[in-house]
Amino acid sequence: MESVEQGETEGARDDGGPRPEDEPGSGVVTAFGRQLKLLRVRASLERPEFGKLTGYAAQSIASFEQGRRIPPPRFIDRADEVLDAGGVLKALKEEVGRAQYPAFFRDMARLEASAVGLSVYAALAVPGLLQTTEYAKAVFQMQRPLLDDDVIEQRLEARMARQEIFTRRPAPLLSFIIEEVVLRKPIGGLATLRGQLEQILLVGQNRNVEIQVMPTDREDHAGLGGPFNLIDNAEGRRIAYTEVQDDSRLYTSAGKIRELEARYGILRSQALTPRESLDFIEELLGVK
Incomplete structure (x- = not known):
């Protein structure tokens, strides 16, 4: 379950269904x-x-x-x-x-693999880059229609491989804004959620990573249009990615990028600071 939102863009898939060449x-x-x-x-x-x-x-x-x-x-x-x-x-x-990834996510996976910067707003589930194996497996098992066990294992391995981004050198700059409700959803059970929160705390210690929590009680909220990602590539270009119901869009037009950049900036100002966010997660875990 990655970032989600729907729209129109250059380079987007122009059909709503899977293509024959996309599957094993x-x-x-x-x-x-x-x-x-x-x-x-x-x-x-x-x-x-x-x-x-x-x-x-x-x-x-x-x-x-x-x-x-x-x-x-x-x-x-x-x-x-x-x-x-x-x-x-x-x-x-x-x-x-x-081909390890579902068809709708392959373009994003390619861009992510070489990104020098990534900004992620997550409102439905913990971003894939931050997920533990147990949490990710639970997410895949909840998909409907049901995925075959082999497909779950394949996608699980692919998702975990993406986390090499945290050890890549030179280190990319990574920013995550996560809705508080996401951090309270016991996906996979309470033990799985606890392990997931501990993982977020661990990743948040990296100097190239900033994690912010958007409190549920905020009266002002710029993210009501849904989750989205911003990707910065080595050529200095910024691309946006949105996804909904297994359909994805890549945005490259300057107007749309500026709109989402502004939205992300406002979200950062409305969310808890990175330090406050890690303290908040520690409180959820009961260690503070």
């Missing part, structure tokens, strides 16, 4: 699987033997080859070495990696 079983995932099988057969390796060399069960190898499961980056690297593929499999790693 077709597109780049199927192409990778066919290439993998050709290379394995050429190397005269049966699936169990190949699985032992790469650290995966024969059933997983079959799923990768048949395009039913998206292979993780570490498998692709190891398979390329074991099969002496000369980089053929590694060359597909980025595209296969993007």
Whole structure:
């Protein structure tokens, strides 16, 4: 569950439904699987033997080859070495990696991966970048229609991989504004919520991260239009991202960007300061 809002923009998806090439079983995932099988057969390796060399069960190898499961980056690297593929499999790693995400989020994932700055306003759930494994799994399990267990595990792994942004160097500047109600929702249960609040406190200690809480009792509130993200890239360009009901929009027009920049600035002034926000979370945890 990422930021959500609806609108019109340059570069937005122009249809409301999933595209065939977006899901496991077709597109780049199927192409990778066919290439993998050709290379394995050429190397005269049966699936169990190949699985032992790469650290995966024969059933997983079959799923990768048949395009039913998206292979993780570490498998692709190891398979390329074991099969002496000369980089053929590694060359597909980025595209296969993007397929880990639901179709509506892939453009945002690509921009986020190279962002030098990110501003996130969250009103429905804890932002994906801050989620613990337990909290994220609970979010995925609540989706309707229900997701298959394999899809949940795949998306969980992808979401956790995104958190490498916190250790990236040079460090990007990250700002989060989170509604108080989000910090009180016991998604996954009270123990999961407690672990999530502790995670937010931990991340908030990083010098390149600012986390602010928007109190529920604020009479003035600039975020009633819904959640949104602002992304700063290395070329000095700012892009906005919104999402609702598995449909997303990227905004690049100067007018829309200025509007959302102004809205985010007002939200920051209305929310608790970063220090006050961490104190507030500590109070929720009962440690203050």
